[in-house]
Amino acid sequence: MGDKAKKSIIDYILSYSEKQKKKPVKTKEKTSSKKAIEKTEIQITHNIWDLIGKIVVIAEKPKAANKIALALSRNPIRKSMYGIPYYLIKNRHSSIIVASAAGHLYGLHTDQYGYPVFKYEWKPLYQIDPKAKHTEKFIMVLSKLCSNADYYVNACDYDIEGSVIGYLIIYFHGDLEKSLRAKFSSLTIEELRESFRKLTSLDWEMIEAGLCRHELDWIWGINISRALMSSVKIASGKRVILSAGRVQTPTLRYVVEKDIERRLFIPLPQYSLSINIFKNNYEIHVEYKGKSVETKKNAKEIIDEIKRTGYLIVKKYEEKIYTLNPPPAFNLGDLQEEAARIYGFSPYKTQSIAEKLYLDALISYPRTNSQKLPPTLNYKAIMNKLSRINNYKELVSNLLVETKGVLKPVQGSKDDPAHPAIYPTGVKPKDLGKDEWKIYDLIVRRFLAAFASKARISHRIVYLEYPKDPSMVFQASGQKILDLGWLRYYPFSKPEERFLPKFQYGEKVKIVKASIRKTYTKPPEKINKIKILRWMENVGIGTEATRARIIEILFSRYYLRSVGGRVEATDLGLGIIEVLMEYFPEITSVSLTRHFEEEMEKIRLGVKRREEVVKDAKNTLIKLIVSFDKKKYQIGKTLSYRLGYITPINKCILCNREAYKNNLCKYHYRALNTVIKTYDEWKRREGVDWNKYLSSIKKLKSTGKWIVEVIQNFEKIKYSPSE
DNA sequence: GCAAGGTC
Secondary structure, eight states: OHHHHHHHHHHHHHHHHHHHHHSOOOOSOOOOOHHHHHTHHHHOOBOGGGOOEEEEEEESSHHHHHHHHHHHOSSOEEEEETTEEEEEEEOSSEEEEEEEOOSOOEEEEOOOOSSSOOOOEEEEHHHHOGGGTTHHHHHHHHHHHTTTOSEEEEESOSSHHHHHHHHHHHHHHSOGGGEEEOOOSSOOHHHHHHHHHSBEEOOHHHHHHHHHHHHHHHHHHHHHHHHHHHHHHHHHOOOOOOOOOTTHHHHHHHHHHHHHHHHTOOOOEEEEEEEEEEETTEEEEEEEOSOOBOOHHHHHHHHHHHHHHOEEEEEEEEEEEEEEOOOOOOOHHHHHHHHHHHHOOOHHHHHHHHHHHHHTTSBSOOSOOOOOOOTTSOHHHHHHHHTTSHHHHHHHHHHHHHTTTOOOOOOOSOOOSSOOOOOBOOOOOOSOOHHHHHHHHHHHHHHHHTTSOOEEEEEEEEEEEETTEEEEEEEEEEEEEEEOGGGGTOGGGOOOOBOOOOOOTTOEEEEEEEEEEEEEOOOOOOOOHHHHHHHHHHHTOSOTTTHHHHHHHHHHTTSEEEETTEEEEOHHHHHHHHHHHHHOGGGGSTHHHHHHHHHHHHHHHTSSOHHHHHHHHHHHHHHHHHHHHHTHHHHHHHHHHHHTSSOOSSBOSSSSSBOOBTTBOHHHHHHHHHHHHHHHHHHHHHOOOHHHHHHHHHHOTTSOHHHHHHHHTHHHHTOOOOO
16 A cells, blocks of 8 residues: 555645645745755645644654643643543644554554465554553544544654554554654654644655564564474474564574583683782782783792892872763663662563653653753752652752752763653652662662762872883772762762872882782673673664563573573573574574664665565575475474473483584584693693693683583593593 | 564
8 A cells, every 4th residue: 555645645745735825824944945845745844733623643652642732732621531541622723632552553463374474464452462452442542533534643753663653543543645744852842842833744754664674573583483383393293482583583692602602611720910018007919910921830930039029119109089970861771780780680670660660650751762861851840849759858958059059960972862861750659669669769869960060089099010020010009989979869889999008109119928829711701681681782683662571582482591690591592593593594693683774774765665675575584494494304303302392312411402423412512622622721821631631620610511511521422632 | 372663
């Protein structure tokens, strides 16, 4: 229906605007530049107050409907149907109904079983998903309110999804030929009013791009998921829910690769010089800042010489007062990170709590990426309300004194087209649970801190060198908080205070302790949920609303599990990535998202059509599925081994995975090779023999799990070093 | 039942 409707709507708008021109319509577009003329058919706008008859305005969510109604009228009539609110605004020539969706009310669905499947249609969400039952009432209300209107205004958020949400409602219940679009990027009264004075024709490019994104995600996700499940079914007769998708699969791959690195890690020994100096009756540990020493012999020689010398010389001493700027108000990612750091909450838990606080009207919209507070917000009113909450009474009055009532928040660099940073509304919380309080408190304190002064910290640092070898540098530092500033309001980032006496340049400082300390190279970092979320943000996959949820999906599929606060991949997770990397490599990479974005951009520019893009994806998938199906039984076997449904005939002697070489699975085989390869380096550094090497790394905590398993069972593996 | 995307 796309292009046909597109054409007719333009015709309609054009003819409509002819009629409008006859009226004395105020128009700001008086420029006669060539550009403006070329763009005329897109730029024609309509003032809602010039429209005659019944106008249905569709907002994305009830809160937005409320704000829109209040922007359009000082006293809109609030009505309700099936418990869903909507608003009526009557004028001499028109009556405006502001109604609301609740996010997507329609979703893609197919009746067909099996794969490949490329036949799907938009259906009401409540018919597809039992968890979306609430959407039924919204659809009932919209369908009633939409009947026989003269105009429909899509006033959903001005982004791709908002364009799709409004479009589908008008498509099913209204008339696309009588439709207009309101474009606003915040829900402030001024901006809303302006957008309704400048309604445009429906944004077809956005709609088409959005519909396309839904279809692409659906055909890639559903087909590959079904292929995986079907392979297990034919190989072991078991039904299990497996899935793959543009966002979840690259995320899983990221964790799997990090995990493999950790499990194959062998630490290398290195030596550091540990020295304590004595100054003003204080014994101070100085940190060695030179190159780490790789062999014990070398380290011993150096430290003996240093001991003989008995002192270090101050090369540089600095006293500085530095300031810590207050952090900006939260976006969702920052809130999730802080709640994880301070309280150990999972991103999903934090988000769910924030959503509840939002629905209770305690905080602003939480699904935002913005770190900026809008200048239009009445900060004083919020402060006054917050001061009525016991916990914040004193803090707020402090803040008002400190700022002398000039409330100017710091602004972060991250922005969001549709929403500001998260802030408390000032509504008094009632009956909050313990964890809910923790999140609310973080938000309030972070908001207050944004207005406060910088923290001032005095910092001392001394660099000492060994006189006989100036490349050997040691350092110590101390710091003291001079002025808490914003840390009074947000005490969760307080730097630790540490004393350091004053030093003089060139001063000789006595050494009271000197020894060598054996350390080891560090293993790859542990992964936790917040790191996964930050990674998704950085590579640009998922959205504020979906990232935490998608991480949880990986857990519910049992691709990932939590072990003492950190995340590890299961055998199934490893297997899924192995299979997908081989047969559907596209979906394991974030570049699929980049590809979608490029295609959507082409649609928006009008150089490619949605149908073409979808057809390309379909052709790509069909080819991939053909090669998958050729190996389907074997793939199903592999996944079934990893699920523990069946046992491989040739099993790895160290685990339940299928053997690859030397009676080891591919991971233990890699571990074996790593053990062998790393021996030379250990021998060079430590002068150890093979057995000593094995027993040494076996004992170390950071040695990877697969490495340890290989060492523990070395006799079974029947490998002896060829020397 | 399977995606990702909105929001109650």
